[in-house]
Amino acid sequence: MTEKVGIMGGTFDPIHYGHLLAAEECRRQLRLDCAVFVPTGEPPHKKEKTITSPEDRYAMTLLATAGVREFSVSRTEIDRGRPSHTVDTLEEFLEESASARELFFITGLDALLSIDTWKDYMRLPSLCTLVTATRPGYSVRGVELLPPEIRTALKLIEIPQFAISSTEIRERVREGRSIRFLVPRLVENYIECRGLYRRLSGGPVKERSD
Ligand code: NAP
Numbered sequence: 001m002t003e004k005v006g007i008m009g010g011t012f013d014p015i016h017y018g019h020l021l022a023a024e025e026c027r028r029q030l031r032l033d034c035a036v037f038v039p040t041g042e043p044p045h046k047k048e049k050t051i052t053s054p055e056d057r058y059a060m061t062l063l064a065t066a067g068v069r070e071f072s073v074s075r076t077e078i079d080r081g082r083p084s085h086t087v088d089t090l091e092e093f094l095e096e097s098a099s100a101r102e103l104f105f106i107t108g109l110d111a112l113l114s115i116d117t118w119k120d121y122m123r124l125p126s127l128c129t130l131v132t133a134t135r136p137g138y139s140v141r142g143v144e145l146l147p148p149e150i151r152t153a154l155k156l157i158e159i160p161q162f163a164i165s166s167t168e169i170r171e172r173v174r175e176g177r178s179i180r181f182l183v184p185r186l187v188e189n190y191i192e193c194r195g196l197y198r199r200l201s202g203g204p205v206k207e208r209s210d
Pocket residue numbers: 008009010011012013018019022038040043044045084085086087106107108109110111117118119133164165166167
C-alpha cells in the first residue's frame with residue numbers, strides 16, 4: 001500500500017502550536033499516514049546569522065513533537081551541510097523508502113509564493129503535492145501569478161487556529177513577554193535555558209564572565 005507522507009518544511013525558529021495544528025489539520029484533511037518535520041539547515045535564501053542555529057531549531061522541533069505517534073523530525077537538511085533545496089529533500093524521501101510513498105510538501109504561503117526562484121521548481125509537481133497552510137483572513141493574493149503547473153499541484157488549506165507566528169514569539173521573548181501556551185512547555189523551557197531570542201540576531205545569549 002502507498003504510504004501518504006506529509007513533509008512539513010520550515011525554519012521553525014521556533015516551532016509553535018500553529019505549526020503543530022497545521023500539520024495535524026493537513027494530516028486529517030489529506031488523510032496522511034504521518035507528518036515529518038524537516039527543519040531547514042542552511043537555507044539558500046536566508047542569511048544564516050539572522051536565524052537560530054540548526055541544532056537549536058532541531059532540538060525544539062524534537063521536543064515539540066515528542067510522544068506524537070504520527071509526527072517525526074528529520075535531520076536530512078540539517079546534515080546536508082550545504083545550502084538545502086526542497087527538490088533534493090523530496091528525492092531523498094522517495095529514494096530512502098523501500099515501499100511506495102506519496103509525498104505532500106506542506107509549508108507557508110509566503111514561502112511558496114517565491115517557488116519560481118527555487119532550484120528545479122518545475123520538477124516539484126512530479127515529486128509531491130504542494131500544500132500551503134494559510135492563516136485565517138490571510139490574503140492568498142499572488143497564487144494566480146504562479147506558473148500553471150505549480151497552481152494545479154497546489155492545495156490551499158486554511159487552518160482556523162493558525163494565528164501564531166514565529167516572528168511574534170521571537171518579539172515576545174525579546175520584550176520579556178510570556179510565550180506560555182503559544183509553544184509547548186518543553187520548547188518554552190528550552191528557549192529560556194538557552195537564552196534564545198533575547199537579542200535581535202539569532203543564537204543564544206552568551207553568559208558574561210565578569
Ligand atoms: P519560513 O521562513 O519558515 O516560513 C515562511 C512562512 O510560512 C511563515 O509565515 C511561516 O510561519 C510559515 N510556515 C513555515 N513553515 C510552515 C509549515 N510547515 N506549515 C505552515 N506554515 C509554515 O519559510 P522558509 O524557511 O523560507 O521555507 C519554507 C520551506 O520552503 C522550507 O522547507 C524551505 O527549505 C523551502 N524552501 C526551499 C527553497 C529551495 O529549494 N531553493 C527556497 C526557499 C524555501 P512562522 O514564521 O510562524 O513559522
